[in-house]
Amino acid sequence: MHSRRRLLLALPALAGPLAGCGTAPATFEGKGPPFRPEEFFAGRLRSAGLFVTRLGGIEGWFNARLVGAWDGATLTFDEYFRYEDGFEDRRFWRLRRDPAEPGGGAWLGEATDATGPVRGRAVGNAFHLEHELDMPSLSGRRRRLAFDQWFVRTGEDVALSRAAVSWHGVQVGVAQVSFQRLSQGVTEGAVVAGQAAREEMQAAPRGAAPGPPGRDPGRDPGRVMNAPPRR
16 A cells, blocks of 8 residues: 555544644754755755654655756756655645745745645745645545645755644644755756656666556656646
């Protein structure tokens, strides 16, 4: 069973009282190196993460490739995920500075499967991102999950992320992710949906065993901005 979807199927059982603790932006003020999204995500990165339920159990993990570009106005980046059970997925993002706060740290954007705007704010060595995703379960039903995510830049090319995942206002789990920047400043041309998946396939060693059967995430044109995946 796909790790991402195991969490969705378990939501009714997991929903219950959970004491939460918010993160104060002041924690990161004046800390460095500063987290500038247009700088950190413009390039090629690797990430690895795992999902932890509210009961403390590890539900699954993944490795991912990210390719991003900044053209001076819009930050675009494409992600390709491979989960421990062979399931593959991807997400495409566009972020821009919030025009209501020129010169500030606020960002607005959109992402694949997002049900509304993506909102972010950079402060010190951290970047706070809030968004809701309409994610499918194995039953075919879709559930809206809210993500309250903090990225913390712990080094020049390293960041850690923690996202509290909620369903109907109740926290059901946490996604913990580490990011390693491999190169900087991918600004030539434009990053497009599916680019990270294609680069991953090209980088695979010749003669490598093929992955589990399923759709090719680098060739599926159905995963576009704010559109559900093709079935």
